[in-house]
Amino acid sequence: xxxxxxxxxxxxxxxxxxxxxxxxxxxxxxxxxxxxxxxxxxxxxxxxxxxxxxxxxxxxxxxxxxxxxxxxxxxxxxxxxxxxxxxxxxxxxxxxxxxxxxxxxxxxxxxxxxxxxxxxxxxxxxxxxxxxxxxxxxxxxxxxxxxxxxxxxxxxxxxxxxxxxxxxxxxxxxxxxxxxxxxxxxxxxxxxxxxxxxxxxxxxxxxxxxxxxxxxxxxxxxxxxxxxxxxxxxxxxxxxxxxxxxxxxxxxxxxxxxxxxxxxxxxxxxxxxxxxxxxxxxxxxxxxxxxxxxxxxxxxxxxxxxxxxxxxxxxxxxxxxxxxxxxxxxxxxxxxxxxxxxxxxxxxxxxxxxxxxxxxxxxxxxxxxxxxxxxxxxxxxx
Amino acid sequence: xxxxxxxxxxxxxxxxxxxxxxxxxxxxxxxxxxxxxxxxxxxxxxxxxxxxxxxxxxxxxxxxxxxxxxxxxxxxxxxxxxxxxxxxxxxxxxxxxxxxxxxxxxxxxxxxxxxxxxxxxxxxxxxxxxxxxxxxxxxxxxxxxxxxxxxxxxxxxxxxxxxxxxxxxxxxxxxxxxxxxxxxxxxxxxxxxxxxxxxxxxxxxxxxxxxxxxxxxxxxxxxxxxxxxxxxxxxxxxxxxxxxxxxxxxxxxxxxxxxxxxxxxxxxxxxxxxxxxxxxxxxxxxxxxxxxxxxxxxxxxxxxxxxxxxxxxxxxxxxxxxxxxxxxxxxxxxxxxxxxxxxxxxxxxxxxxxxxxxxxxxxxxxxxxxxxxxxxxxxxxx
Numbered sequence: 001x002x003x004x005x006x007x008x009x010x011x012x013x014x015x016x017x018x019x020x021x022x023x024x025x026x027x028x029x030x031x032x033x034x035x036x037x038x039x040x041x042x043x044x045x046x047x048x049x050x051x052x053x054x055x056x057x058x059x060x061x062x063x064x065x066x067x068x069x070x071x072x073x074x075x076x077x078x079x080x081x082x083x084x085x086x087x088x089x090x091x092x093x094x095x096x097x098x099x100x101x102x103x104x105x106x107x108x109x110x111x112x113x114x115x116x117x118x119x120x121x122x123x124x125x126x127x128x129x130x131x132x133x134x135x136x137x138x139x140x141x142x143x144x145x146x147x148x149x150x151x152x153x154x155x156x157x158x159x160x161x162x163x164x165x166x167x168x169x170x171x172x173x174x175x176x177x178x179x180x181x182x183x184x185x186x187x188x189x190x191x192x193x194x195x196x197x198x199x200x201x202x203x204x205x206x207x208x209x210x211x212x213x214x215x216x217x218x219x220x221x222x223x224x225x226x227x228x229x230x231x232x233x234x235x236x237x238x239x240x241x242x243x244x245x246x247x248x249x250x251x252x253x254x255x256x257x258x259x260x261x262x263x264x265x266x267x268x269x270x271x272x273x274x275x276x277x278x279x280x281x282x283x284x285x286x287x288x289x290x291x292x293x294x295x296x297x298x299x300x301x302x303x304x305x306x307x308x309x310x311x312x313x314x315x316x317x318x319x320x321x322x323x324x325x326x327x328x329x330x331x332x333x334x335x336x337x338x339x340x341x342x343x344x345x346x347x348x349x350x351x352x353x354x355x356x357x358x359x360x361x362x363x364x365x366x367x368x369x370x371x372x373x374x375x376x377x378x379x380x381x382x
Numbered sequence: 383x384x385x386x387x388x389x390x391x392x393x394x395x396x397x398x399x400x401x402x403x404x405x406x407x408x409x410x411x412x413x414x415x416x417x418x419x420x421x422x423x424x425x426x427x428x429x430x431x432x433x434x435x436x437x438x439x440x441x442x443x444x445x446x447x448x449x450x451x452x453x454x455x456x457x458x459x460x461x462x463x464x465x466x467x468x469x470x471x472x473x474x475x476x477x478x479x480x481x482x483x484x485x486x487x488x489x490x491x492x493x494x495x496x497x498x499x500x501x502x503x504x505x506x507x508x509x510x511x512x513x514x515x516x517x518x519x520x521x522x523x524x525x526x527x528x529x530x531x532x533x534x535x536x537x538x539x540x541x542x543x544x545x546x547x548x549x550x551x552x553x554x555x556x557x558x559x560x561x562x563x564x565x566x567x568x569x570x571x572x573x574x575x576x577x578x579x580x581x582x583x584x585x586x587x588x589x590x591x592x593x594x595x596x597x598x599x600x601x602x603x604x605x606x607x608x609x610x611x612x613x614x615x616x617x618x619x620x621x622x623x624x625x626x627x628x629x630x631x632x633x634x635x636x637x638x639x640x641x642x643x644x645x646x647x648x649x650x651x652x653x654x655x656x657x658x659x660x661x662x663x664x665x666x667x668x669x670x671x672x673x674x675x676x677x678x679x680x681x682x683x684x685x686x687x688x689x690x691x692x693x694x695x696x697x698x699x700x701x702x703x704x705x706x707x708x709x710x711x712x713x714x715x716x717x718x719x720x721x722x723x724x725x726x727x728x729x730x731x732x733x734x735x736x737x738x739x740x741x742x743x744x745x746x747x748x749x750x751x752x753x754x755x756x757x758x759x760x761x762x763x764x
Contacts, residue, residue, distance in 0.1 A: 078491060109460060109510040113503055120502065120569075121495055124562075128491040152551035153544060160556070162535060162544060167715070169534035171556035174542070175572065180506075183576060187502075187569040190557065194565060198709040198763050327580040333549070381580050 003278055004088055006030045006075065006126065007096030009053045011228050012142070012211060012270050016094060018218035018225065019271035020278075021066050028069040028088050029053070030097065038104065038235070044374045046228035047244060047366045048214065059224040075122030078129070085133035092278040093130065094140045097122055098184070102146070103234045103325075103379040105181035112180040119184035120191070127195040138281035139203040140274060141192060143185045145263045145293060145336065147207055149176030150329055155336035158205065158289020173289075178328055179381075193287045202282040206273065209263030209293025212239035213355055214362065216268050227267070229362065231370060233377035239264070239302050239351075241375070243359040246310040246317045250372050256324035258300030261334040263293030266349040276344045291338040294348035309356040327381040385660055386470055388412045388457065388508065389478030391435045393610050394524070394593060394652050398476060400600035400607065401653035402660075403448050410451040410470050411435070412479065420486065420617070426756045428610035429626060429748050430596065441606040457504030460511070467515035474660040475512065476522045479504055480566070484528070485616045485707075485761040487563035494562040501566035502573070509577040520663035521585040522656060523574060525567045527645045527675060527718065529589055531558030532711055537718035540587065540671020555671075560710055561763075575669045584664040588655065591645030591675025594621035595737055596744065598650055609649070611744065613752060615759035621646070621684050621733075623757070625741040628692040628699045632754050638706035640682025643716040645675030648731040658726045673720040676730035691738040709763040 003020050007013040008029030020027045033053065039045045051059065057068050069088065073080035075097055098119040099105065105115035123141070130137050148155045151174075160173045172193065175186045192203050214229040230236045231244035242252045265273075273292050282288040303319055310317045324330065342348070349355070363370070385402050389395040390411030402409045415435065421427050433441070439450050451470065455462035457479055480501040481487065487497035505523070512519050530537045533556075542555045554575065557568045574585050596611040612618045613626035624634045647655075655674050664670040685701055692699045706712065724730070731737070745752070 109507070112510075113506055116502055116506065116569075116573075117499055120498055124495055124498065125491070128494075151553060153546040153549045160544070160546065162542070162556070164535040164542065167535045171533060172558060174544070174553035174556050176554060177572070177576070180573070180576070183569075183572055186572055187565075190559070190565055190568055191498075191562070194559070194562070 001091050001278060002026045002089060003092045003094060004028050004030060004084070004090035005094045005096065007098070009033055010035050010096055011230065012267065013096040014056065015216040015219050015227050015267055016271045016274050017068060018060065019216065020275060021060070021068060022218055023275060028071065030071045030073065030084055032072065032074045042232060042234055044232040044371065045369065047231055047363050047369055048226045048229040050226055050228050051224040055224050059222050063221060075125050076118065078125050081125045081129045082133070085129045090134060090137050092138045092140060093126060094274055094278065095123065095126060096142050099181065101235050102179035102181045103377060105179050106379050106381055115181050116184045116187065120187050123188045124191060127192065127201065130201055131199050135201070138278065139192065139201065140277045141188065141203060141205050143189055143205045143207040144182055145207045145209045145291060146182035147175050147177050147186045147189065148173065149178060150332040150334055151176065152333050157291045157337050157340050178326065196285050196287040200284040202284055202286060204277045204282050204288040204290065206277060206290050206292040208270065209265045210237050211265055211267050211270055213267045213359060214240065215358055216271060232374040234379060238299055239306065240359065242303055242306040243356065244363045244370055245375055246306055246315055247360055247364040247367055248370050248372050249316065250375055251318040251320035252303045252307060253320055253322050253375060254300055254303050255322060255326065255377065257330040258303060258321065259298050259331040260328060261296055261298045261332070263291065263336055263338065264295055264297050264351065265293045266351070266355065268349050269294055269346065272346060273341050276341060276346060280344055290340045291336055292341060293338055295350055296334060296336065306356055309353050310360055313357065313360060325377045325380045383473050383660060384408045384471060385474045385476060386410050386412060386466070386472035387476045387478065389480070391415055392417050392478055393612065394649065395478040396438065397598040397601050397609050397649055398653045398656050399450060400442065401598065402657060403442070403450060404600055405657060410453065412453045412455065412466055414454065414456045424614060424616055426614040426753065427751065429613055429745050429751055430608045430611045432608055432610050433606040437606050441604050445603060457507050458500065460507050463507045463511045464515065467511045472516060472519050474520045474522060475508060476656055476660065477505065477508060478524050481563065483617050484561035484563045485759060487561050488761050488763055497563050498566045498569065502569050505570045506573060509574065509583065512583055513581050517583070520660065521574065521583065522659045523570065523585060523587050525571055525587045525589040526564055527589050527591045527673060528564035529557050529559050529568050529571065530555065531560060532714045532716055533558065534715050539673045539719050539722050560708065578667055578669040582666040584666055584668060586659045586664050586670040586672065588659060588672050588674040590652065591647045592619050593647055593649050593652055595649045595741060596622065597740055598653060614756040616761065620681055621688065622741065624685055624688040625738065626745045626752055627757055628688055628697055629742055629746040629749055630752050630754050631698065632757055633700040633702035634685045634689060635702055635704050635757060636682055636685050637704060637708065637759065639712040640685060640703065641680050641713040642710060643678055643680045643714070645673065645718055645720065646677055646679050646733065647675045648733070648737065650731050651676055651728065654728060655723050658723060658728060662726055672722045673718055674723060675720055677732055678716060678718065688738055691735050692742055695739065695742060707759045707762045
């Protein structure tokens with residue numbers, strides 16, 4: 001299958017590209033490399049040293065003989081998008097190419113506006129390009145479990161059958177997201193649903209949980225293929241950041257009570273889910289929605305897990321309940337469905353001590369690249 | 383009350399400004415006059431000749447002694463927005479300043495992107511300005527009944543109590559809007575709800591129905607105060623356009639079967655609703671939602687009504703079921719609540735033959751300004 005990966009240089013995008021290539025698909029990357037620029041803006045970097053995109057691609061070609069075309073440009077530029085679609089003629093478009101950090105979107109007004117415009121306009125342009133150049137192609141779009149917020153009822157996969165005053169309808173699941181970033185994904189979902197409905201496009205909206213781990217078989221084949229490993233207060237996410245803190249002798253920073261419960265997924269399952277979604281395209285006119293995570297954890301549970309494994313490895317690890325920079329419930333009901341990807345054949349990697357050990361070792365091997373001043377989540381919601 | 387009217391030169395904005403001024407409020411206008419530019423772009427104009435904004439304001443001051451400050455600028459420019467908020471220090475902000483035509487948003491990709499960016503960024507900037515300069519001020523935001531689409535269950539006012547698997551929550555009413563314009567209002571509503579929740583802002587989201595009539599007491603005081611009267615296929619809406627067609631000997635253009643049912647409101651009630659909303663601000667942290675319409679009509683019912691009244695006035699009026707340029711259900715369930723503004727004291731102007739007669743006379747008086755080539759709705763959704 002000809003698969004175009006938008007955002008193919010990023011944390012989820014790059015391992016997905018290599019996984020899809022290994023599975024025999026013809027893959028091309030679109031990226032404007034802005035994720036690397038945000039590290040420069042924030043004065044931080046991945047724990048793992050990551051090679052330039054050209055070196056990543058050249059290394060892969062040297063190892064496997066597979067060429068991966070790279071289109072360097074911005075999805076907000078429709079001339080560029082048009083050129084890519086005309087040239088590559090994708091059958092499936094995997095769309096990771098969005099600003100994906102909630103704290104980044106909450107830095108200030110300019111970052112909120114940038115996040116929403118970048119994500120919404122990029123996705124609108126992709127929808128118009130599919131319609132214009134490859135109307136039968138299938139859009140596999142990364143959303144987020146954060147779109148749902150933390151409702152007091154069970155979270156279904158995208159839609160909810162509602163009975164009201166004796167009548168029934170199946171409706172888009174009502175959304176209550178916790179940041180301007182998460183809101184941008186809600187906006188995207190509504191736009192995509194509409195484009196499917198009026199133009200007959202095919203789309204799958206993947207509401208992904210929080211991704212942990214950085215290691216995939218393909219990325220480990222050569223140091224120049226390594227994936228990025230974010231630990232800073234803006235782009236670092238719960239489990240990976242805890243591992244970085246543990247190896248640095250820094251207390252694990254739990255926001256508030258830590259009762260915040262979320263869906264989590266191993267990056268080795270992310271890449272599999274993407275292929276499953278691509279291989280099972282939605283029907284024309286349909287926007288499928290899958291909740292792409294494998295387990296629910298509270299933040300405190302994860303911190304305790306990392307603490308235990310790190311202590312077993314001989315590290316002295318403390319825990320610190322820091323003031324929560326976000327506005328969110330710290331104790332709440334949370335029960336989210338996630339059966340559709342399992343039905344398609346996903347065999348989940350559930351979180352094991354071994355995975356945490358690998359992450360701790362990976363961080364420890366590059367401890368000199370960790371700046372503990374980057375740990376605190378300084379962006380405040382209020 | 384100090385009320386800032388964003389979009390105060392437009393079809394709803396201008397009569398609202400005069401109504402609020404007459405009721406003793408201190409009113410200022412923000413507008414970038416782009417609505418007049420869209421007429422130029424589309425090669426059309428209001429049936430009524432409308433005076434330049436400076437002449438409108440000067441005329442009002444000559445008649446009443448009331449000065450209405452005018453800020454000429456774009457809400458996408460935060461420096462401009464900041465200056466306005468710092469100077470005027472509004473207690474209430476009435477926000478009409480959005481691209482409000484569904485067909486305009488569906489012309490092509492560029493118009494879809496423009497509509498969403500213009501509306502979303504303008505509203506984000508207003509939210510940030512309220513937070514920064516007047517955190518206790520109340521945002522009165524114009525949404526649209528179109529946000530809801532045509533669900534098979536009753537439409538409530540903004541929120542829906544949902545029971546699911548034995549648990550309950552009150553959630554944002556699920557949205558299924560019919561154009562990229564209507565989608566922009568859904569995006570706004572989600573952004574505003576979030577800003578209220580995390581910053582404690584006050585907002586009222588007015589999901590307005592289709593506005594008919596152009597005549598208010600204040601606008602009729604002088605020809606230089608006249609409101610605009612749109613009839614073209616892009617900005618003209620159902621009832622007003624039918625009246626323009628009737629006086630031009632053009633068949634009333636019903637899209638498809640005409641069973642599309644919507645909420646409608648007289649512009650004399652629009653201006654009253656705005657004052658009622660402003661005088662009854664939401665609590666800090668609350669986004670109130672009112673459905674701002676007074677009656678439900680199907681498009682076909684309205685056409686038949688205009689036909690009858692026009693025939694009684696001696697006009698020969700035919701009706702034509704033209705191919706529907708939109709993707710929408712032409713027969714569907716529709717039952718939308720609209721009690722909250724009534725509870726606040728709104729006494730509706732229900733649609734009468736007399737109102738239609740006034741509209742027909744107003745159009746007939748300027749028949750020479752109507753170009754029948756502008757009637758057809760040429761923008762196709764597919």
